[in-house]
Amino acid sequence: MRGNSFEAKVKADGGRELLRLLGVEEPAGVSVPDLSAAGPEGRVARTALALREATGAGGWTLLDHPLLALEVAGSPVYLEPDAVVVRPDGGWTVVEIKSFPTIDGSADAAKVGAAARQAAVYVLALERVAAVTEGARVAHSVLLVCPKDFSNVPTASVVDVRKQRSVTRRQLDRLTRIDEIAAALPEGVSFDVAERSPEELTASVESVPHQYAPECLAACELAFHCRARSREAGAVETLGRSVRGELGGLTTVGAVLAAARGEAGDPDDPAVAALRRARALREEALASAPARTPREDVECPC
Ligand code: SF4
Known part of the structure; x- marks a missing residue:
């Protein structure tokens, strides 16, 4: 509940609060498109459409809980970042909102590392959409938002995830495909919990x-x-x-x-x-x- 109320505070004022954390003091207007659709495939398609429209629009857009797809070992995996900000120049930035605090300007290094690895996966998934969107560019630095000291006031820092992105990319490339694993199973083996x-x-x-x-x-x-x-x-x-x-x-x-x-x-x-x-x-x-x-x-x- 505390995490949810903190996230609502970060995204308050129609996304302006979040843009202030990004360093944009007075954005003229922020578009927050409705991303609801039926099923995960529908939500992924809706997100991709919203990203395309926002990239061509030339203004600020906040995508609240978009849904992205990434292929892992040959199967689609759905990912839901806290937010993605589309800049007027077509840049896309992943925003990760965490409830662990930043005390005196620094946060728990292990938790920041875990958040950076998580955000790097979102960056990889966004790059798939950016590859088919004209003028789009995915930032390799993400915005990490945490509560400041012992308060509920949000503070943000930019985290470079280039290293985590390339490590994850390599790991994903090396993963054995699920169909190859399935082919190696003994004859007649099934894990279908509905049928067996x-x-x-x-x-x-x-x-x-x-x-x-x-x-x-x-x-x-x-x-x-x-x-x-x-x-x-x-x-x-x-x-x-x-x-x-x-x-x-x-x-x-x-x-x-x-x-x-x-x-x-x-x-x-x-x-x-x-x-x-x-x-x-x-x-x-x-x-x-x-x-x-x-x-x-x-x-x-x-
Ligand atoms: S299936 Fe067994 S060995 Fe594999 S991750 Fe689960 S508990 Fe560990």
Whole structure:
């Protein structure tokens, strides 16, 4: 709610407030076209038309929540920037409104970085429309609007997203197309939740490999399923990608323990040597530690 009220404040006065943040003190007139249409395809087409009309009009236009399409791995993905401003000279600028504050002129660098990556994707999507719009030019700097200090007063800064744009462009170019992934699936596998029974869906999910890591828990609905499979296999990925990276060729918890005990593993392998050293230190520490008795007055949480 706070974010919504802040966004409404930024876009107040028919878009003039936002243009003031862009450095235009008294815009003669700001056009705010209606972008509503049926379905995402309709909204994308309506946005493209509004951008074309605004580019030829020679005035200021504010597109409030336009809808853009970008092809990701061969499939369209719909993106909705907070706003896009069209300048009288045909320049298009992405506006990203965030509710994290700018304190004493600077904001949390991680949050600004995430906002810049997000805006860079919008820039890429806008470039597709600009490529077929005469006189259009997409700015590679975006306007980031945040609350100032601890107030609800908006303040804006221009963020250069050229680097994020090229990184995202390269990543998108390297993505395997969805139809190629689908072609590699075992015969008869389907993830159609409307048509298939829970048993068939479970069998389909079981039949494809996974790449579980704890990061999946924050991002994927299949995380508990993949974690259970990963634990069953004793995979070290359940402990995190960094642990996996440090363990080299030791891919299961069993192999790690065997290497630490000296039952397996090449002693010249730095990971094996580090594990044996760690085990020796642990045993040394346990041998010299005073015996401890469990406290009965404290309820054990596990
Ligand atoms: S939890 Fe999701 S992202 Fe992670 S391995 Fe499973 S399917 Fe892939």
